[in-house]
Amino acid sequence: MKEVSYYPGCSLHGTAREYDESIQGVSDLLDIRLHELENWTCCGASSAHCTDEALALALPARNLAIAQKSDRELLVPCVACYNRFKVAEQEAKDHPERLSVSYRGNVPIRYALDFFSEGSILETLKEKRVRPLTGLKVVCYYGCLPVRPPKLTAVKDYENPLHMDRLVETLGAESIPWSYKTDCCGASLVMTRTDIVRKLAQRLLSMAVEAEADCIVTGCSMCQANLDTRQEEIKKEGGGRYDLPVLYFTELMGLVLGHKNVKKWLSRHVTDPFKVLSKRGFM
Amino acid sequence: MHPEQQRIVQETSFLSEVVRTSGENLQACYQCQKCSAGCPVADAMDLLPNQLLRHIQYDHRDRVLGSKTIWICASCYTCSVRCPNNIDIAKIMDTLRHLAIHSGITPGEKDIPVFHSVFLDEIKSRGRIHELSLIFRFKSKTRDFLKDARLGWKMFRLGKIKLLPSSFGGVKEIREIFNALEKGEKR
Numbered sequence: 454m455k456e457v458s459y460y461p462g463c464s465l466h467g468t469a470r471e472y473d474e475s476i477q478g479v480s481d482l483l484d485i486r487l488h489e490l491e492n493w494t495c496c497g498a499s500s501a502h503c504t505d506e507a508l509a510l511a512l513p514a515r516n517l518a519i520a521q522k523s524d525r526e527l528l529v530p531c532v533a534c535y536n537r538f539k540v541a542e543q544e545a546k547d548h549p550e551r552l553s554v555s556y557r558g559n560v561p562i563r564y565a566l567d568f569f570s571e572g573s574i575l576e577t578l579k580e581k582r583v584r585p586l587t588g589l590k591v592v593c594y595y596g597c598l599p600v601r602p603p604k605l606t607a608v609k610d611y612e613n614p615l616h617m618d619r620l621v622e623t624l625g626a627e628s629i630p631w632s633y634k635t636d637c638c639g640a641s642l643v644m645t646r647t648d649i650v651r652k653l654a655q656r657l658l659s660m661a662v663e664a665e666a667d668c669i670v671t672g673c674s675m676c677q678a679n680l681d682t683r684q685e686e687i688k689k690e691g692g693g694r695y696d697l698p699v700l701y702f703t704e705l706m707g708l709v710l711g712h713k714n715v716k717k718w719l720s721r722h723v724t725d726p727f728k729v730l731s732k733r734g735f736m
Numbered sequence: 737m738h739p740e741q742q743r744i745v746q747e748t749s750f751l752s753e754v755v756r757t758s759g760e761n762l763q764a765c766y767q768c769q770k771c772s773a774g775c776p777v778a779d780a781m782d783l784l785p786n787q788l789l790r791h792i793q794y795d796h797r798d799r800v801l802g803s804k805t806i807w808i809c810a811s812c813y814t815c816s817v818r819c820p821n822n823i824d825i826a827k828i829m830d831t832l833r834h835l836a837i838h839s840g841i842t843p844g845e846k847d848i849p850v851f852h853s854v855f856l857d858e859i860k861s862r863g864r865i866h867e868l869s870l871i872f873r874f875k876s877k878t879r880d881f882l883k884d885a886r887l888g889w890k891m892f893r894l895g896k897i898k899l900l901p902s903s904f905g906g907v908k909e910i911r912e913i914f915n916a917l918e919k920g921e922k923r
Contacts, residue, residue, distance in 0.1 A: 495863065640811075
């Protein structure tokens with residue numbers, strides 16, 4: 454059994470709870486034990502780095518300092534948290550005096566998509582898959598922070614990443630090439646300039662439809678929310694009619710591994726994923 | 737100009753402040769406009785990223801710190817990874833937002849700085865973001881209570897809205913971090 458520390462982050466305890474539930478579910482089936490960080494707190498997200506540099510380092514560093522009490526890797530599913538953790542790690546190495554919380558910079562920080570698309574996990578998936586997604590056509594939507602900036606993420610092919618594509622192909626689905634893999638969804642602007650997010654989401658949705666995808670797959674809770682929840686408003690504004698489910702890669706993993714709670718996870722989506730999954734015979 | 741005078745002007749200029757604070761050599765910008773070509777939110781900006789850099793080079797402090805651009809930037813890093821001169825433009829945007837907050841200049845975007853400020857208030861009071869409380873905090877400032885109400889209700893029915901914040905033992909430490917940094921700032 455593999456043991457890792459786990460930092461869910463705030464959104465996974467709220468609007469992205471199906472991401473949290475599916476990560477826990479597939480980890481269980483893959484023999485990975487998650488140890489949630491005790492008394493973890495918010496990483497500060499965009500708001501801290503946009504307004505206060507010292508706070509933007511102290512908030513993630515506090516959580517990393519908790520993680521450094523064990524020698525386990527730290528699994529981080531939210532890319533906003535992941536980015537802030539990597540920034541704090543870099544600062545801890547280069548300018549430790551800038552951190553008001555003591556942290557040495559030695560915890561291996563693993564973004565969930567990177568972690569689950571590793572070769573050894575893909576091998577286990579091949580052995581354990583009970584219901585391959587043959588015939589399901591997906592576009593992999595990475596978004597920004599899972600790949601950028603590469604000096605922090607260490608993703609080499611950041612303009613055309615392929616690790617999620619390899620993962621979904623291992624699950625039996627067809628990953629359709631498209632040019633919008635790493636385009637921004639507008640992220641936290643959804644609260645303040647929803648018009649911008651609708652415009653970016655509309656472009657991503659229309660390109661996914663043009664690629665003839667059955668669904669969009671992502672590993673980012675902001676991307677998921679922005680694309681999943683704004684489809685009706687886009688239609689009302691005359692931006693086209695979309696009915697395109699946006700799924701977490703961990704939900705597809707759960708489906709393939711035959712997890713008993715998959716239906717519960719999928720029932721939390723605003724855009725119904727059951728129609729397309731039934732049409733393809735997976736429900 | 738006397739060389740000493742020139743040195744003082746250079747060191748106290750807005751350009752040198754941005755260079756010093758961000759650590760980025762933005763004088764290297766030769767206006768190829770690649771940042772603006774790839775920027776996903778450029779059409780909502782009042783100054784394109786390359787124009788913003790030019791204004792900084794010209795020391796147009798008020799124009800830059802009062803721009804919409806610095807708040808519209810979504811920190812997606814597309815500009816930073818494509819700049820042929822390796823200028824981390826997204827990082828400069830962070831620096832400009834920090835300077836803008838302390839400048840007293842009216843921000844070019846009304847709601848975005850307010851959102852960031854209530855987001856940090858929420859962390860300070862609870863340690864974690866409780867989304868529903870955050871939304872109420874924000875709406876009490878913008879007074880726009882109807883926006884997203886329908887969607888919110890739908891998400892509530894889908895079980896995506898957590899009604900009560902969770903209780904855990906990290907809040908005291910978070911307040912100490914905030915208080916220590918606030919005191920440091922005042923010194």
